Amino acid sequence: MTQENGYRQRRWPAVAAVVALVAVLGVAVAVAGRQQATDSTAKPATDGTFAIRNARIFDGVEVIERGTVLVRDGLIEAVAADVAVPDGITVVDADGKTLLPGLIDAHVHAWGDAQQDMLRFGVTTALDMHGMPERLPALRTQRESTAPGAQADLWAAGYAVTAPGGHGTQYGFPVPTVDADTDIPAFIAARVAEGDDFIKLIVEDLSGYASGRTLPTLDAAQVRAVVDAAHAHDRIAVAHVSTQSSAREVLDAGIDGFVHVADDAVVDDAFVADVARRDVFVVPTLVVIASVAGSDAGRTLAQDSALSPWLTPEQRDSLGARMSTAPKPQRLADAIDSVRRLHAAGATILAGSDAPNAGTAQGASLHGELALLVQAGLTPRQALVAATSAPAARFGIVDRGRIAPGLRADLVLVDGNPLDDITATRRIHTVWKNGARVERTKPAAALAAGAVPGDTRISDFETGLDAGFGSWAPTTDQMAGGASTVAHARIEGGANGSAGALSVAGEIKTGFAFPWSGVIFFPAAQAMQPADLSSRGELVFRVRGDGRRYNALLFSGASPTAMPAMQGFEAGSEWAEVRLPLSGFAGADLSQVRGIAWTAGQPEGTFAFALDDVELR
Amino acid sequence: MPSPAPIPTPEPHGPALASLSAVHRRRGPVQALDGVDLALPAGQVTALLGANGAGKTTAIEILLGLQPADTGEVRLFGRHPSDLAARRRIGVMLQQAQLPERLQVGELLALTRSWYPQPRSVADCVALAGLDGLLPRRYGRLSGGQQRRVQFALALCGRPRLLFLDEPTTGLDIGARQQVWHAIRSLVADGVGVLLTTHYLEEAEALADRVVVLDAGRVRAAGSVGEVRAQVAQRRIRCTSILPADVVATWPGVRAANIVDDQLVVMAEHAEPVLRRLLDADPQLGDLEVQRAGLAEAFVAMTTTADVMAGSRQEAA
C-alpha cells in the first residue's frame, strides 16, 4: 500500500507516549516513596545502642585523643581509646570531631520552649533558679526517665527565697516571702516538701546599681537561717548577689555557691581566699553581666554562623535586646577580672547563662559563656569541665555530666577541637539525649509581616467597632496574673458631633506589679500578628475621659511577648485630638507592629475614657 | 444487463478542479471505493448519485481530505486535499455536520469567513442563502430548514471555486429549495464547480450538468443526464393486468416488473416486443401507458440489478 498522502501513522509515537506515561508515573511513586522512607529513617533511632568511633573524647575531666564510646540501651557502656564494637551495631564515624558530655547550664530560668531550645544547642541539663513549684514533680519524672526526649532535663530551686517586695516578686506570679516574722525552718521545710532540689536565696537591694531605688531583701541573720535550714534538709544553698558586701555577707553565712559574680567591683583577695578555702562554687553568668554592661556580645552571638540558623525569632530577639539600665562596660571588665582571680586561687567555676534575660538566649548563650570564661583565664578544657562534670558534682547529679560507663548517654558531637578553640562547641554535629539522637530542626523563618490596606482611618465607631483594617479587643493584666478589669463598647455620641465613639471603662486593681487595663487594636488579620506600618507616621485619635493620664502602647518586633513602647496622653473632660508620632514609640519596629493599646495604669481605681476617629496617618 | 466493469468517464468540458483517479478505499470489511475515477470541472454541477453505502460519502470525504485513499490519486486544485491552500478555495456543506448550537448565525458566519482570504460580504451571504433576520438567532433554535440554509451560507461565504454540497436541500420547503437552486445556478454561471449529492432525483435532473452514479464502490454510469438516461434506454409500461409480476420479470428484454398501486409496471429496454407479449398474454389488459423512463428509474435499474445479482449470488452460495 502506498502512503503518498501521509495519513498513515507510524505506530511508534503512540507506543512511546504510553510507555513514557507509565514510566514517569512509576518513577514518581518510587521517588516519592523513597523520600518518605528516608524521612522516617531520619527520625531519631529509638534503639539506644550504637558506637561512636574515631572521636576525640572529652569525658568531663580528661581528654582521649582518639577513642570509641559504646552506648547500649541509652547508657554508656564503654569509653576508651580502644573498645571492641560488636557486629551489627550502628557505628557513627566521628573522625575530626570531638565528643563531649551533654552540656549543663548552671543558671537558667526555664519556661515555654526553653527546654527544647536548650537541647538544640547541646545543653542536655540545666539548673532552674526561680519558678513555680507545681511543675517540680513532672521535672523529676522527666529527668529520671530513660525514654528518648526532645527536651533538656531540669533540676530546680522552686521558689527563690526572697523578702516581701524583693527581687523575684516582680515576675507576675505570687511568691511566698521571708519577712521578720517568718519561721524560716518551717518555710524551708515547706519549700523542700514542694520538691525543691536545692535552695536559692536572693540578696538584692539594688545598691550595686546607680538607679536610686532600693528593694527590701533578706538580712544576714535570715540568710544564715535559710542556709542552715537548707543544709538540715540535705539541700545545698545558692545565692543571687550583686555587690561585694552582700557576697561577703552570704559567704559568711555558709552559702554553698554563688549564682552570679558580684560585678560592682573586682573581688578582693580576702574574699577570693575564703571562697577557695571553703570550696564555695561560683557561677559567674558573664553573658548577662556583659548585657548589663551594655556590650554587643549577645548580638554578636546571634550572628555567629554556627548558631544563627538554629535560633528561633524569639531567641534572636532576646539576644538582641538590651537591659534597660545604662551601660557600664566597667562591670564586665571587673567581673572578668574577678573570675580570673577566683580561678587562679583554685575556686570552682561553673558555666551558667542566666538565660533568657535580655542579651541572652537558652542554650546558645552557654556557648557564649564558655568563650567568656576562656577570656577570663580558664583553659578551654577547664571551661568545658565547668559546663559538664563540675556542675554535676556540685549539684549532686550522679547519672550524667561525664562520659563514663553506667552514666546516661547525654552526648554532644562537635566539629573540630574545642580543647584548642572553645568556639568549636558551637559547631554541633549531633546531640544525643538518653542515648537517642535528637532531631534538631531549624526554626522556620518568621512569618513575613503583612501589608495593610492604605486606609488611614482605623475606626470612627459610627455604627460599630468595625475598622478599616484589623480589629479591636479588650486587654488587661489578668493575662499576667493581675486582677484589673475593663469593658469596652460603642456608645452614642462621638467627637465633633459624630454618631458614635468607643467607651473604655474599668478598674485597676492590685495583683500584677505593672497593672494595665484598656483596649488594643490589632492591625493584621489575627491578634498579635505583625503588620507593616513603616509607611505611617502618626497615630491620631480623639479622646475624652476622667482626667487620668493614660498610655498608648505599641507592640512590635519579632517576638509577640516583647515589652511595648509607650507614650502617654491625657483624657480631659472635653474631646481633644491627640497626635502621637510613631517615631515617639522608642525602640519600636514599625515594619512589624503587632498591636496598639490604649490603657490605664497605676494608680489603682476606676477609670473611664472614650476614643473616636482613630487614624494611622 | 449492464456490465459490472467500471465505465470510463467521458471528457469533461474544462480542466478538472478536483479529481479522483483509480481510487481504492477499504473501511473495515467493506471495499468502500473500488477503483473510482471522478473529475469535477469548473462551471458545472456534477451530481453524485448512489444508494446508501454506495460510496458517495467516502468519495467526498477523500476529496476533502477527511479520509486517505488507499491507492490512487486525489487532487484538489492540483494539490493534495490536506493542503490548506487548496481547501481555501472550496466551500463545504456536509449532511451529517451539526454546527454548535449556542452560537448565533452571525457569529458562525464571521468565524467561517475569517478562514478565507477574500470572503463574500455578510449581506451577500444572507441574500444568497436566504438568511434574512436569522443572524442574531442561535443555531440550535432554528428549524431544520433554516439550519440547512445557514450551512449553505457557510459553504458560500468564502467565495469558493468549488462547492461540495451534500444533500443541500433536505428538509427545505419548495420555496427554499428553489432559492438554493437559483443560488447554485448563479454561482455556476460564474464558473464555480459544484459537486452535489442528493437523493432528490428531480434535483439532479434540474441542476446537474453531469451525473455520476456510484454503486458498491464503482462508477456505474457517468455523463450528462440525457446520456445516463439514454445509457439505460428504458421504457416504462404501466397497465392493469392479471399477469403476475414475477413471471413478467423473467421475460426477455424486461428489466424489472413490479406491482405499483395495483398496476403492473414494467421496465423494458424496448417497449414494443414486451408490449406485444403482454397483449398476447393478457387480452384483458387495460389502462395501458408507455413512458420514457426518467433518471429515477434509470438509477433504480442500475442499482437494483446489482442488488439482484448480489442477491442471486447469495442464494446460490
Added chain:
Amino acid sequence: METAFDTGPGVSLWRCYLLDTRCELLRLLREPMYIIPTLLFPALFYVMFGLLLGGRGSSEAARYLLATYGVFGAMGAGLFGFAVTLSIDRERGFFALRRALPAPPSAWLVSRLLIAMLFALAIVLELATLATVFGGVTLAAGQWALLWTITVLGALPFCAIGLLLGSIASANAAPAWVNLLFLPMAFLSGLWLPLSMLPGIFAKLAPLWPAWHLAQIALGVTGQAGATPLWLHLLVLCVVTVACCVLALRRLARAV
C-alpha cells in the same frame, strides 16, 4: 503536509485565533451548566471547607486550601473545557467540517487553551479574594504572582488529559468520564483533605496523580509542601501533557 500555522496571504492567524477564542468563550458562557460548576464550586468549597469548617481562624488551613483549591479549579477548567466541548464537536460533525474547511488546524486547540487558562485565572482570583478578606491569609506580592502563574499554567496538563478524553469519548459519555476522573483524583491528591488524614496507602499512591504533583508545586509557594523534589513534579506534569497530546492528536488526525 502543511504546518499547523500556515494560513497564507490574506488570512491573519491571530485574527482566526481571536475569533475562535471568542466563539468558544461564547459557547461556554451561554452554557450555565458549565459556568456554575467550573467557576463557583471551587469558591464554594473553599468557603465551606477552608474558611468555615477547616479551621476557623486558622490561617494555616486557609493557605493550604487556597493552593489546593486553585489546583482543583485549574483541573476542572482544563478537563471540562476540553473533554466535553471536543467530544460534542466530534460527534456532531463540526470537527470534521472544520477539517474540511480551511480552518487553521491549531485554532481550535489554541482557543480552548486560552479559555481554560482564563477560567483558571478567574478561579484563582476568586479564591485569593476570599482568602485575604475572610481567611486572614497574607502572602507577599511575589508569592501571589507565583501561585497564580503556577495554577494557570498548571491547567495545561489537564487540558491535555481533557483533550485525550475528548478525542475518545462520545458526547454523552464525556462528562461522565471527566467526573469519574476529576473528583476521585482531586480527593486522592489531597486537594480537599491533607493526605496525612487518610490511610498511608493513599499517601504512597498519591504520586500517580498529576493533580498531586501540581498541588505540591503550588504548596511550595505557601511553604506547606512535602519533601519530594520539584524536578519530579515538573517532569511528571510535562510527560503527562506531552503524552496525552501525542495520543490525542494522533487520534484526531485519523480518518473521521
